[in-house]
Amino acid sequence: MFGLKKPHVVNWTTTLFLSITFLSAAIGTPYYLYTYGWSTPLFLAFLFMFSACCMSITFGYHRLFSHTAFKASWPVRLLVLIFGAASFENSALLWSSEHRRHHKHTDHEDEDPYSISRGFFFAHMGWLFLRYTPERPLDNVADLRKDKLVMWQHRYVQLIAAVVTFVIPCTVGWFVSRWDGFLGCLFIVGFLRIVCVHHVTFFINSLCHVLGKQPYSSRTSARDSWIMAILTFGEGYHNYHHEFQHDYRNGIRKWQWDPTKWSIWLLNKVGLTWDLRRVPKEKILLAQIAQKERALEARLGKQEITLSGAAAQLLETARQHLAHAAEAWETHREARNNALKAAAKTAVAHESEGLLATLRREEEAAAKNLRLCIRAWRNAYRVACATI
Known part of the structure; x- marks a missing residue:
């Protein structure tokens, strides 16, 4: 499958989960909107969860844990670990291990977990349908294993994800407006938001290696695109990132859209982040x-x-x-x-x-x-x- 040389099997757990969430969003969202209509509180709840989860991936999983581009206080780490879990993109430990391997072996057909060399769909989400046998060892995240919060999230990531995504929102929705609120939180804040967050991340692995320019290096397929930066909370300046992966910024110009960079910088001003790494x-x-x-x-x-x-x-x-x-x-x-x-x-x-x-x-x-x-x-x- 996908021309992979290393032994692999279908990852049925992930395949079923991605299929169920997509079908639930595709069927449940129009049903809910047709039956109950749209409401401002529901939209704000969706926007909050979508932004919190996306930023937890870009800010936390990516720049903080994968690249150690800065350091953060325990409340900040706890928040991004909680909402990162709610993104349903696995634990920060596993995510960071795969991502570090991606940077080490970018575009390699077998060693890069989501290599664009295997095609757009494989890089976007096809790689998630497969599981290598034996599974890749977690031998590149020794530093994260020492973080008690990271290991706590790793042990309970599914439980945290379910509680933050479904239990809390649906319970609040039920008490506010019974079935209207419950189903709105289930389909819109839950399933639709999960699908949207997933594809924001997936586009970084696929479109950011296809769309845009290469002002810093052509040694890898990574590209810079301001359009992708808007869609991915600043991750679209991907050519720069692959050349200077430990910089806390992706958009290095002040005017370049990178809310993740601005968040790190603002938290630094109040002492919640420090040791921000910048390339001269x-x-x-x-x-x-x-x-x-x-x-x-x-x-x-x-x-x-x-x-x-x-x-x-x-x-x-x-x-x-x-x-x-x-x-x-x-x-x-x-x-x-x-x-x-x-x-x-x-x-x-x-x-x-x-x-x-x-x-x-x-x-x-x-x-x-x-x-x-x-x-x-x-x-x-x-x-x-x-x-x-």
Whole structure:
């Protein structure tokens, strides 16, 4: 099935669950709307549960647990684990294990759990219908096994999901308006919301590897799309994410739609999240330059032409200067980071202040020189493109 080489069997539990939830939403939603009509409280309940569950996946399962892009207080972790369970996407432990494997083996036909190389449907949801035999070991989430809240959720994920999705909403709905409220919470807040949340996540694995551009790297199929960012709570800047997976941001520009990033940042301001990991701007620019170089090389190869002598020499000189500047900047940056780590362990921190100040100045000077070389490369690149 799907051309997989490794032994596998049909995962009947997941297959039946996805089928039942879809059919219940497809049949129950129009029946309810025809019988009882739409109401503002029901819409708000649906919107709350949909947003809470989606954000618990993007904020919690993805950026917090899978990539450790930041750290969060226990109340924040508890909330995302509860509503993450209500998403019916398995436990954070299992989800993170699969996702880390996806990043390690992106696009590999067998090792990537939801490889787009197997086709759109397989990446979207087909992979969920299968179970490998033997099952993949949870050998890449040792850090999460030490988190008591993560392990609590892992043990009781089905119970938490059922209570948060069906028991509480349907009970409240019954006391508010009897069958009207009960069925509304069952079909709209329950089944329809589950299906919608599922496909928001599924689209990240499928459409985000098909639709959009690749400004940072073409080494994987991941792509950036502002349309997908809107649909997936900021996860649509997928090309950036695959190149810099430990950054807490997916949309790095202030104007790029990424409510997950904004939520992490806001919680940081009130002390509920900390150690937010950000990729330096210089490193991002270098990735964009490398991608433009690859695109230029492909363009020249496709048209079977070469750059003129002067343009080629100008670009090659700019490349060499840029490579030396990037290496120097990385060296100074690493030296300062190592000194900061050493100072944090030192009882008398003031003894390191002079060294840290010197290293900071050297890093800033190296960064300034790197930016100048980037500017020179851009000019040379424009000249080269103009000659084609």
